[in-house]
Amino acid sequence: MLSRKCTGQFFQVLPGAGGRRGLCPRAPSQAPSVCPAVEGTALPLLAAYRTDEGQPWVLPVVKKVEQMIANDNSLNHEYLPILGLPEFRANASRIALGDDSPAIKENRIGSVQSLGGTGALRIGAEFLRRWYNGNNNTATPVYVSAPSWENHNSVFTDAGFKDIRTYHYWDAAKRGLDLQGLLGDMEKAPEFSIFILHACAHNPTGTDPTPDQWKQIAAVMKRRFLFPFFDSAYQGFASGSLDKDAWAVRYFVSEGFELFCAQSFSKNFGLYNERVGNLTVVGKDADNVQRVLSQMEKIVRTTWSNPPSQGARIVATTLSSPQLFAEWKDNVKTMADRVLLMRSELRSRLESLGTPGTWNHITEQIGMFSFTGLNPKQVEYMIKEKHIYLMASGRINMCGLTTKNLDYVAKSIHEAVTKIQ
Amino acid sequence: DSWWSHVEMGPPDPILGVTEAFKRDTNSKKMNLGVGAYRDDNGKPFVLNCVRKAEAMIASKKMDKEYLPIAGLADFTRASAELALGENSEAFKSGRYVTVQGISGTGSLRIGANFLQRFFKSSRDVYLPKPSWGNHTPIFRDAGLQLQAYRYYDPKTCSLDFSGAMDDISKIPEKSIILLHACAHNPTGVDPRQEQWKELAAMVKKRNLLVYFDMAYQGFASGDINRDAWAVRHFIEQGINVVLSQSYAKNMGLYGERAGAFTVICSDAEEAKRVESQLKILIRPMYSNPPLNGARIASIILNTPDLRKEWLVEVKGMADRIISMRNQLVSNLKKEGSSHNWQHITDQIGMFCFTGLKPEQVERLIKEFSIYMTKDGRISVAGVTSGNVGYLAHAIHQVTK
Numbered sequence: 136m137l138s139r140k141c142t143g144q145f146f147q148v149l150p151g152a153g154g155r156r157g158l159c160p161r162a163p164s165q166a167p168s169v170c171p172a173v174e175g176t177a178l179p180l181l182a183a184y185r186t187d188e189g190q191p192w193v194l195p196v197v198k199k200v201e202q203m204i205a206n207d208n209s210l211n212h213e214y215l216p217i218l219g220l221p222e223f224r225a226n227a228s229r230i231a232l233g234d235d236s237p238a239i240k241e242n243r244i245g246s247v248q249s250l251g252g253t254g255a256l257r258i259g260a261e262f263l264r265r266w267y268n269g270n271n272n273t274a275t276p277v278y279v280s281a282p283s284w285e286n287h288n289s290v291f292t293d294a295g296f297k298d299i300r301t302y303h304y305w306d307a308a309k310r311g312l313d314l315q316g317l318l319g320d321m322e323k324a325p326e327f328s329i330f331i332l333h334a335c336a337h338n339p340t341g342t343d344p345t346p347d348q349w350k351q352i353a354a355v356m357k358r359r360f361l362f363p364f365f366d367s368a369y370q371g372f373a374s375g376s377l378d379k380d381a382w383a384v385r386y387f388v389s390e391g392f393e394l395f396c397a398q399s400f401s402k403n404f405g406l407y408n409e410r411v412g413n414l415t416v417v418g419k420d421a422d423n424v425q426r427v428l429s430q431m432e433k434i435v436r437t438t439w440s441n442p443p444s445q446g447a448r449i450v451a452t453t454l455s456s457p458q459l460f461a462e463w464k465d466n467v468k469t470m471a472d473r474v475l476l477m478r479s480e481l482r483s484r485l486e487s488l489g490t491p492g493t494w495n496h497i498t499e500q501i502g503m504f505s506f507t508g509l510n511p512k513q514v515e516y517m518i519k520e521k522h523i524y525l526m527a528s529g530r531i532n533m534c535g536l537t538t539k540n541l542d543y544v545a546k547s548i549h550e551a552v553t554k555i556q
Numbered sequence: 557d558s559w560w561s562h563v564e565m566g567p568p569d570p571i572l573g574v575t576e577a578f579k580r581d582t583n584s585k586k587m588n589l590g591v592g593a594y595r596d597d598n599g600k601p602f603v604l605n606c607v608r609k610a611e612a613m614i615a616s617k618k619m620d621k622e623y624l625p626i627a628g629l630a631d632f633t634r635a636s637a638e639l640a641l642g643e644n645s646e647a648f649k650s651g652r653y654v655t656v657q658g659i660s661g662t663g664s665l666r667i668g669a670n671f672l673q674r675f676f677k678s679s680r681d682v683y684l685p686k687p688s689w690g691n692h693t694p695i696f697r698d699a700g701l702q703l704q705a706y707r708y709y710d711p712k713t714c715s716l717d718f719s720g721a722m723d724d725i726s727k728i729p730e731k732s733i734i735l736l737h738a739c740a741h742n743p744t745g746v747d748p749r750q751e752q753w754k755e756l757a758a759m760v761k762k763r764n765l766l767v768y769f770d771m772a773y774q775g776f777a778s779g780d781i782n783r784d785a786w787a788v789r790h791f792i793e794q795g796i797n798v799v800l801s802q803s804y805a806k807n808m809g810l811y812g813e814r815a816g817a818f819t820v821i822c823s824d825a826e827e828a829k830r831v832e833s834q835l836k837i838l839i840r841p842m843y844s845n846p847p848l849n850g851a852r853i854a855s856i857i858l859n860t861p862d863l864r865k866e867w868l869v870e871v872k873g874m875a876d877r878i879i880s881m882r883n884q885l886v887s888n889l890k891k892e893g894s895s896h897n898w899q900h901i902t903d904q905i906g907m908f909c910f911t912g913l914k915p916e917q918v919e920r921l922i923k924e925f926s927i928y929m930t931k932d933g934r935i936s937v938a939g940v941t942s943g944n945v946g947y948l949a950h951a952i953h954q955v956t957k
Contacts, residue, residue, distance in 0.1 A: 183623065191620035191621070191622050193618075193620055193621055197621075201615070205612075211603050212601075212603060212811050213593060213812055214593065214811045215812050216572075217572060250842075250843035250844075250846075250847065251843055253842070254842070257841065257843065266562075266563050267559060268559075286840060286841055286844070289837075289840060289841035292841070293838070293841040293842070294841075393558060393560070407621050407622055407623045408622060408623050408624050408845070408847065408848040409847055410843060410845070410846065418560060419557055419558035419560075420558070423558045423560040423561065423563070424560075426560060426563045426564065426566075430563055433566045433569075433694070436569060436694065437662070437694045437697075437698040438659075438663070438698075438842065439662055439663045439666070439814065439843070440661075440662035440691070441814075443659075443812065443813055443814045443847040445849040446847065
């Protein structure tokens with residue numbers, strides 16, 4: 136007679152390093168051990184927008200469209216196709232590539248509705264592991280920027296890739312892009328290596344290549360047969376302009392690259408928990424893209440079968456109505472403008488205070504995050520003494536700044552920098 | 557020239573491909589008996605009343621859209637565990653379980669498969685019943701496990717090959733993984749009786765197997781949620797720490813909202829915490845955190861007494877309609893003058909029925925009658941209505957006489 140104890144031996148499971156349970160449930164490994172709890176000074180660690188009142192913001196256009204959906208009794212909860220809602224897929228890719236994209240005109244694009252940007256990355260990664268650079272070539276090097284969103288590494292590792300490397304990106308000394316290091320790594324990378332590129336609003340540094348720098352990057356990648364896998368989580372959110380934020384992706388397309396672009400609508404639509412994402416595939420021709428999609432379908436089928444419908448409906452409805460689309464762009468600009476304002480206000484305060492160092496990077500960086508340049512000791516001071524939560528890397532979520540807390544945050548940074556070296 | 561020149565065209569998905577072919581057909585009498593989605597007696601998708609009410613409650617609350625935790629909506633996962641295990645379950649009350657939200661049944665199965673691949677080092681083999689849901693094999697394979705089979709369906713009797721199953725299971729190497737359909741076996745509709753479940757439990761315990769239950773039809777099979785969960789609960793009571801995948805696609809009609817859950821019964825609450833932390837590490841690089849909408853609807857229904865009562869009535873209504881269609885199909889076949897024994901149609905349970913039709917006969921049904929089903933002769937009884945059951949019986953008789 137077996138006792139329950141025997142079956143307990145099945146799992147030799149050690150606690151995971153996923154962060155303190157119940158506190159920072161999604162905190163990456165380097166997150167401080169306590170979540171923001173102090174009102175007025177709490178800066179959300181995670182990538183979520185906040186209003187000037189420090190509150191989450193459901194976009195007005197989203198509220199409107201949700202009401203439309205709720206009132207539409209003809210809608211049901213039937214399964215979506217495996218690759219997702221057709222109107223969503225087409226519109227989502229159109230947003231990334233542009234209305235006048237040659238790739239769309241030439242019918243050589245494909246789309247896979249995915250569970251957020253993460254899901255899109257994962258489907259793309261699984262496909263590449265199976266079909267890129269041979270069959271099931273798990274040895275193909277995958278390059279992730281140093282630093283990058285920490286989940287990039289896990290996505291490609293879990294997809295089966297054995298050789299994840301970093302490429303130079305952030306120059307801590309000059310607080311900017313290490314272009315020479317980046318290009319150098321690309322020159323040295325084995326041919327056919329996969330490079331994860333942040334389309335805009337690099338996470339966590341907020342530092343993007345200029346158009347000229349992107350051109351240099353593209354030239355090297357083309358010459359060395361490197362595969363561009365764009366991660367586009369902040370389109371529209373970074374500069375306030377959808378087109379400007381998609382410039383890099385579209386440039387690569389115009390240069391004839393075959394590429395993947397993982398899109399997230401979590402931030403720019405504020406649809407975080409609905410898991411709305413899209414994997415855009417750009418290929419040489421329709422036939423190739425069709426075959427790629429047919430294989431991606433098989434991958435989707437064993438991962439989640441078919442994607443969730445609510446978020447996709449909201450996005451599809453919004454993007455396919457000129458009026459709602461205009462409203463959405465306006466809502467996006469509202470968010471982007473508030474972040475840009477907070478950046479300029481923080482910088483000017485630091486400069487007025489005479490805080491040691493240069494602070495132009497605060498306004499030169501873009502998107503939700505900023506690499507302040509604070510070192511781990513200074514970060515600890517901010518957390519322990521000032522109850523302002525940032526990552527040990529010095530990454531701050533600009534969305535957490537409000538007109539009410541700007542002075543406090545600026546003074547705190549000033550203190551940290553002057554007191555702690 | 558292209559990176560993808562060597563990429564082969566993937567074969568169309570056999571199950572969902574049936575619906576696609578059905579859509580293209582212009583015959584007004586066409587019937588879609590392919591995919592397992594419930595239809596009302598008018599052949600229309602059915603949105604449950606309790607779902608509409610839950611949605612109205614959600615709309616009125618004007619909640620934000622912040623990310624869920626990786627493990628999902630806590631009210632949902634707790635209610636899901638209680639639904640499966642029963643409120644009086646010792647395992648539930650003691651907290652020696654972990655339930656994470658999954659992307660409906662498939663996503664929950666996949667999380668479990670990945671978890672077993674990473675942490676169940678005793679074996680790489682998953683034993684599936686013969687036959688099983690077509691997607692089980694690629695799910696486990698993509699997770700890095702190997703597939704084996706045990707006898708289950710007896711095509712001669714269109715019922716359970718119990719002695720064959722027991723014989724095969726008795727020979728499964730210790731500490732292998734065995735998958736069991738908790739109720740309403742897909743695709744056959746053939747379930748063990750309770751006495752047979754008892755023997756199966758004793759056998760898997762004797763063989764020290766890791767039991768993986770797939771429960772996609774709780775409530776939908778017999779109309780009684782407790783009856784449909786009987787096997788899962790019995791196994792746990794026998795000291796078998798099962799893992800379990802649940803889906804709310806059919807029993808709440810939440811198909812496209814992707815509401816599901818994966819549960820691990822553990823030795824104690826402390827082990828459950830460790831297991832949960834590892835499940836989260838698996839989920840994060842897959843899709844970060846799960847979608848809220850379906851889980852919230854399910855949670856409100858399960859946790860609001862009036863809505864829960866209403867749900868139980870509605871799910872019984874769906875189950876009853878299916879049972880009624882089974883009865884009508886058999887009586888219509890008799891009326892057509894069929895000499896075959898069609899008792900298995902009413903003996904089988906749940907959404908699906910293994911008709912016993914051969915591929916050539918299925919082919920004829922599709923081509924000559926525009927009646928669509930999968931090649932294995934599986935029909936979704938949910939696609940049968942009082943309006944078309946006569947036509948279906950007629951067609952089946954034509955291809956089998």
